[in-house]
Amino acid sequence: MIMVTLKLALKNILGAGLRTWLNVIILSIAFVAIIFTQGFIEGMGNAIVNDMQEMLYGGGQYWHEKYDPQNPLTIDGSHGELAPKMKNMINNDKMVPILIRSGSIYVNGNSQVIQIKGIKPEQNVIELPSEHLNTESEYIPAILGSRMADKVNLKENDQATIRWRDKDGTFDAADIEVVHIMHTSVQAIDNGQIWISISKLRSMMELGDEATLTILPQGIEAPNIVASQWLYKSPDVLLQDIQNMLKTKTAGSMFMYIVLLAMGLLAIFDTQVLAIFRRKKEIGTLIALGMTRRQTILLFTIEGALHGVLGLIVGAVYGIPAFAWIANKGIKLPDMMDQFGFALSARLYPSFGLKLLLMTTLLVLGSVTIVSFLPTRRIARLEPTEALQGRGK
Amino acid sequence: MAIIETVGIAKRYPMGKRKFTALRDIDLKIEKGEFTGIVGPSGSGKTTLLNIIGALDHPSEGSATVLGKKVESLSHKDAARLRNQRLGFIFQTYNLLPVYTVYENVELPLLLLKMNKEKRRELVETALKRVGILDKIDSKPAQLSGGERQRVSVARAMVKEPDLVLADEPTANLDVANSHNILNMMLELNRELETTFLFATHDEKVMRYLRRQITLTDGRITEDIEKEPEPVSPEEV
Known part of the structure; x- marks a missing residue:
């Protein structure tokens, strides 16, 4: 029917x-x-x-216990010594450390508060084009995102002065050269920040093997890091x-x-x-x-x-x-x-x-x-x- | 054996706070093969009686047995089955489905009977041939004249070769020639297939063809006569 x-x-x-x-x-x-x-x-x-x-969270991150991305005032105090297991993973390219410090950039007489982020130039964990940081320059090689570059009116090969306070609170300054401007959709690695080599940033801050956070590659299971100051953040938590x-x-x-x-x-x-x-x-x-x-x-x-x-x-x-x-x-x-x-x-x-x-x-x-x-x-x-x-x- | 038997049928409709009596004390017997008409003026209850016999309505009182089934106690489903399998309807306004072709209109009762396609085609073509309208098989009702539409309507009623055909004012919308043609055709089908025809009409032309004429006045049977039909041949028309 x-x-x-x-x-x-x-x-x-x-x-x-x-x-x-x-x-x-x-x-x-x-x-x-x-x-x-x-x-x-x-x-x-x-x-x-x-x-x-691909650009930031990878397969998860370990955060220093004091790190709070929502509170910039705590940035300078939220870093610490890496656990031995982390160092081992970093050496095997299974993890990349990021050190974050606050500072200022001076361009054409204007200053702006920035975050200076240090990353290992040879890393392959995230797709940030950090290899440009190995460029030969008489200044500190730096990478900027296109939004940041537009905002401070900097182009590739331009120079600018950055100022920071080291671990003891002493002001210091140096010139950077923009070696690469990256076009990225991820504003969290672009707006208000410059990227330099982590070893250079550590020496500028007079810090040892310290980092604010570390990133795991995608597809790798998070290892059990026995160190109370490092907290694991899974991709789900980071993307929540x-x-x-x-x-x-x-x-x-x-x-x-x-x-x-x-x-x-x-x-x-x-x-x-x-x-x-x-x-x-x-x-x-x-x-x-x-x-x-x-x-x-x-x-x-x-x-x-x-x-x-x-x-x-x-x-x-x-x-x-x-x-x-x-x-x-x-x-x-x-x-x-x-x-x-x-x-x-x-x-x-x-x-x-x-x-x-x-x-x-x-x-x-x-x-x-x-x-x-x-x-x-x-x-x-x-x-x-x-x-x-x-x-x- | 009577194929229709009514005993003391009454039908009342609510009309505001009162009840209007459309039929009262209807006792009737109709045998197989009859060519009978219920005649009377408008409002005398002809259509109401036809609807009860057609299992489209229930009597308020009394009993109507149609083809062995008590109409008043039939469920919707059983009434539908009775109409589908054993009754044919012809309406004053043809009631053809406008989006269907002639073939599809006539095929409809057979589809409801779940007949296979070959059998359906055979029966539809036979029915259309009988009513002389096979050449219009692919036409839509809107492309047909009134007479042709009523022929399709007759073919639809006859296609499943029912035991009883109920025709409500079948010639009311037809001219004289078409009326006689349709009536001659029905008479022929009655003779050929022994199908019982029951008309509700006040048309003099129809009355000429009837073998039995039951007169209703104000809902009562006032006359029930048997007579010789006086058909008018197409040549005379």
Whole structure:
């Protein structure tokens, strides 16, 4: 009976012509827009997480117990001697130490508070281009992020003066040369900071084998460091704030597609209500020909649900090539996207995964079916004798 | 054996705070193969009686047995089964489904009977041939004249070769020529297939064809006569 009902329903909605196709087009737009929006956000999330891990978080970090990235005033006191196991790992390129100190940079008579970060130039743990720090220079070779370089108006090969206080609190200063400007989506290694060799920074600060934090490569299990002053931070912990922000962005974007889907559903609901009102005689005829009320309700519900199916098919016809093209070419983001609050690459590649496609398909079909069913309950209250004459409540 | 038997049927409808009595004390027996009409002026209860016999409505009082089934005690599902398997309906306004072709309209009762495709095609073509409209098989109802639409409606009622065809004012929307053509055709089908026809009508043309005429006045049977049909041949028309 389902096949017969399906066949009749398909004939009915195709026979309704323009009315059907208007609903189908609205639903297909909602379907494509939901997938695009969610794919965009998912792609953005993947890119952010990926970039943050590749450039900063690696496979997790060990923080000095006093290190609090949210409190710059504690930076100078939050470093300590590395544990023997850590030193061993650093020598085997299984860990990279980072020393962070505060200071100031002077460019063209202006000064700005900065963080001076020291890293091993030969490291391969994160993708920060630290190898440039080995460049021969009569000044201290330094790497800046493009945002920082723009802010202090420095280009490659320019010099500037930095000032710091050593471990005893004595002010000192030296000149740096910008040997490389890195273009990175990760603002946490760019804004307000310069990168120099860790050995140079240690000597400037008169510190021994000390660091503020160390980074593990991705895919390596965190070793058990028996040293109370070093606290392990897993990638999940490090990315937690970002994941929370992504969830907020996802929730915000849901509003848009709920509106879009609601438009489509409203059109279906309206069509169903109108169809039951206008097709009472047809309902009466079907009942007279031997359809039960349940079968008639099923027929009208399937008719409504088929709008959803056609919407998916039409959406797939233009959506799949569009998604494939976008996923391949990416979307160029405007510069102002930096203000979005995330580390974003210049080009974003949306992620249209199978889960997203299936979930959206189920959401569209499920909601369309429910909305299609609700008005059909009136059929159960319709008297066939009145329906045959096009009357009835 | 009677295929329709009603005993003391009454039908009342609520009308504001009062009840309107559409039928009262209807005792009726109709045998297989009859070509019978329930006649009377508008509002006399013809359609109400036809609807009860067609298991589309329940009597308020009394009992109606149609093809061995007590209408008043049938569930929705059983009533639908009875209509689907053994009854055919012809309506004044044809009630064809506008988005279906002639073929699909006539095929519909067979689809509900879950008949296979080959059998359906065979029966639909036979029915359309009988009513002389096979050449319009792929047309939509909107492309047909009133007479042609009613032929399709007759074909739809007859396609499953039901035991009983209920026709409510089948000629009311037709011109004289088409009315006689349709009635001749129904009479032919009655003779050929021994299908019982029960009409509700106040059309004089229909009355000429009836072998039995039951007159309803204000919801009561006031006359029940048997007579010789006086069909008008197409040539005479």
